[in-house]
Amino acid sequence: MNLFPTFNDVLNSDVLSRLALYVDEPAEKTRKAVDALVYTIIGGLMKRTTTEIGVNQLYNHIQKGHYDGSLTDNLVQVLNDPSRTNSLITQGNDVISHLLPAMKSSIGSMISTYAGIRNSSAISLLGLTTTVVLHVLGRQVRERKLDADSLAASLFEQREAFVNIVPEDLMPRLVDKVGIQQVVAGIAAPARRTVIEPVTRPASSVAAPVSATRTTSTATRPAITYEPVGESEDNGSLVKWAVGGLIAAVIIAGGYYIYQNTQNYSNGNELSDETVVTSDTVQADTVARSLAVPVDSAARTTTPPRAASAVAPTTPAGPSSGTLSQQLTPYLGNAALPKGRVFPLSGVSFQPGSLTMTPGSETAVTELATLLKTYPNMQIQLIGYANDARGDVTNKALSFKRVNQIKQQLVSSGVNYIRIDAIGRGTGRVRSDSASLTKPALRKIDMRVVVK
Template sequence: MNLFATLNEVLNSDVLSRIAAYVDEPTEKTNKAVNGLVYTIIGGLMKRTTTEIGVNQLFNHIQKGRYEGTLTDNLATTLRDPNQTNTLITQGDEVISHLLPAMKSSIGSMISSYAGIRNSSAISLLGLTSTIVLNVLGKQVKSQKLDADGLASTLFAEREAFVNAVPDELMPRLIEKVGLHQIVNGVATPARRSAVESPGRSVASTSGSSVRSTATVTRPSVSYDPVDDSDSDNGALTKWGVGALLAVALAVGGYFVYQNTINHSGVAQDSSDLATVTGDTIQADTVTRSLAVPVEPKPQTATAAPTAVSTAAPVSTTGLSGNLSQLMTPYLGNAMLPKGRVFPLTGVAFIPGSLSLTAGSQATINELATLLKSYPQLQIQLVGYANDAQAGVTNKSLSFKRVNQIKQQLMASGISFVRIDAIGRGTGVAKNDTSRIPKPTMRKINVKVVAK
C-alpha cells in the first residue's frame, strides 16, 4: 500500500476545507501547508528510524497511543467538533516533541514561509497532521501485523516515492531543516533492534507476511554465591598482581598527561578559520559539519623561521595536473594553512535552465574526485548558485539539484558521502537584503574545504 496515496485519500477536499476553517486560513494555502507537513513528518520519521532507539520510540508511540486508523475512517466528522480537533492537535504536539525533539519551531517556521500562512497556524497544522500520519501508519501496523522492525522497513520502502513527490520548492528547505541528506541520497537504512530473549526461547521477527530466520539465544547461568579465597595462595597472588598492574597503569597515564601538557603549552590559536580564494565565505551548517569532522592540529608558535613544513602525505598524486589541482594541491599539502578556504569550480558549467553538464565539465569533476582520493582526510562542501531557472523551478532548487548531481558522481567514483556536503544558495542575493546596494546574481559552483 502506497503511503502517500493513502494519505491523499484521507486528506480529501472535505477534510482540508474543515482544517482550513479551523485555522482560519485560505483553503489553497492550507492544502499546500498540510502537504508540505506530510512530507516533513514522513521524512523526519525515516531519519528517526535510522537508530534503534528511534525505531522503538515510533513503534511504542503507535502502540500506546492506540493509533489504529479508526480516526481516518471518520476524519471529516471528527473535525466538525473544534474540541475534538484541538485534542488531535495536542496529541500530535506530544508526538513531535518525542519523535522529532527540538524541531517543532523550525518546522513551523519553514511551513509558514513555504505556504504563506501564519506561524501559529503552521504549528497547529503540524500537530494535527502528525496525528493523522500516525493513524495511517498504525492502520498498516495492525492490518499487516508489523513489529517495530517491520514498521521501519515499510516506512523506508517509501523513500523513492518520497523523493519524487516532494516539490522542488520544498526539497532544499526540507533537507536543510530536518537533515535528510542521507535519506535523499539513498545511503541511510532503517536500524535493526538487537533482541535478547529468555533461555532457550526462539527469537523471530515478523515483517508483514515475511518471517526472518530464527535463532536460539541461551543465556549462560550466572552464580552469585560468594567465593572465599582468603586462604588460597593463588587468590592472594592474583590480588597482589592486579594491584601492581593498576599502579603501573596509573603511573604511565600520569606520565603521558604530563608530556601532553608540556607539548601543547605553546600551541597558538588560529587567527582565522576561514580564508577564501574568491572572497566568497559561506556558512557550513549541514551534513559534513554535523558529523564528526576531525579537528585539525594547530601549529605551534615558532621562535625562528621553520626550515621544513610538516605535511600529511597524500596516498597518490597521479593525475593531479589540471587547473583545480594547481590551486588546491599547494594548499592541501601545507598543514600550516587553516581549513575553510573556498575554490571555484570554474571548469564545471550547466546548460542554461537544465541539469545537463556542458562539454569539458566532467574532466573537472574527475579531477576533484582524484583530489579526494589523494587526500583521504579531505572533506568538502559544494556550494551552488543559479540565476537561470525556468518556469516552475526556483533558482534555489536548481542550484541544489546541480551540486547534488556532482555529489552523486563523486560518490559513484568511490568517495564516501560523509566527506561531501552539497547546498544550493539560489541567486546568492538574500530576499531580506535592504541595503539597496546592487548585487549581481551568480551562476557558479564553489568548493569549500571543511577538513584537510
C-alpha cells in the same frame, strides 16, 4: 507501496478547507503547508528509525496510541468539531516532541516561512498532520501485520518516492532543518533491533517447572530472571546476587559515561551543521553568479602558474584535468576573497539519462576529495542540473540523484558527509518567472564553497 497518494486521498480538498477555516489561513497556503509537513514528518521518521531506540519508539507510539487508521475514515466529520480537532492537534504535537525531540519549533518556523502562514498556524497544522501520518502508518501495521523492524523498513521503501516528490524549493530547507542528508543520499538504513534469545536451562528435580514458565515469558519480553534454589545453596545465591549487582552498576556507569560523550559529540555536530545552514542560507543567487568562475578557455589560461603544482590527479582526466585545483587553490588561499563562490565541476559529467559517469569523471571526483582533505575546514554545496531525464524520472530527480552519487563517493573516500550538501535544480528554469522560459535548459554540476 507508495504511501504519498494515500496522504493525498486522506488530506483531500474537504479536509483542507476545514483546516484552513480552523487556522484562519488561505486554502492554498494551508495546502502548501500540510503537504510540506507530510514530507517533513516522513523524512524525520526515516531519520529517527536509523536507530534502534527510534524504531521501538515509533512502533510503541502507534501501538499504545491506538493509531489504527480509524481516524482517516471519518476525518471530515471529526474536523467539524473544534474541540475534537484541538484534541488531535495536542495529541500530535505531544507525539512529535517525543519522536523528533527539540525539532517542533524549528519545523514550525520552517513551514511558516515556506508556506507564508503564521507560526501558530504552522504548529497547529504540524500537530494534526502528525496524527494523520501515524494513523496512515498504523493502518499499514494492522493490515500488513508489521512488527517494529518491518515498519521501519516500509518507511525506507518510501525514500525514492520521497526524493522525487519533495518540491525543489523545500528540499534544501528540509535537509538542513531535519538533518536528513544521509537519508536522501541513500547512505542511511533502518536499524535492526537486537533479538535476545531466551536462555533455557537443563531441567532439574527442583527448578524444572519454574524454568519452563520463565522461558515462555522471556520469549515475549526478555528479562533477567532469578530461579529459587535450595537452602543449602544460600551462600552461593548471595554471591550470585552480589556479582550481578556489581555487574549492573558497572554497566550503568559505563552507559552514563557513553551517553554524556555521545551528547557532547552530537551537540558538536549540530553546531557544525547549523554553521553550514546559516552561512549557506544567506547566500543570494546574485552573489553566486557575480562570483562565478568563468568556464571559457581564456579564463583558465590566466590562472596563476603557482597553482598548477597544487593537488593534481594521478591519472590524466582529459582536457579538464587539474582545472578544479588550479581554480580553487588561489581562492582558498586568499582570506580576503569572500565565501560563496561557485565553481563548475566541468570534469564531471554523466551518460545521457543515466547515473553512469563518463570516462574521466571518477578522476575529477577523486581530485575534489583530495582538495576537501587538503582544506579540512572547507564545506561545499553540490548543485546539479539535468535536461536529459527519461521515462518516469523527472529532470529534478535525475539532477538530485547525480549530485548525491558524487556526495556518496566523496563520503566513501573519507570526507565527513556534514561538509557536503547536495541539491538538484532540474533544468534550472524558474516557473514563476516567465522570462526564464527563454533560458536554455542546463545540464551540469556546480560547486559552491559555503565555508572556506
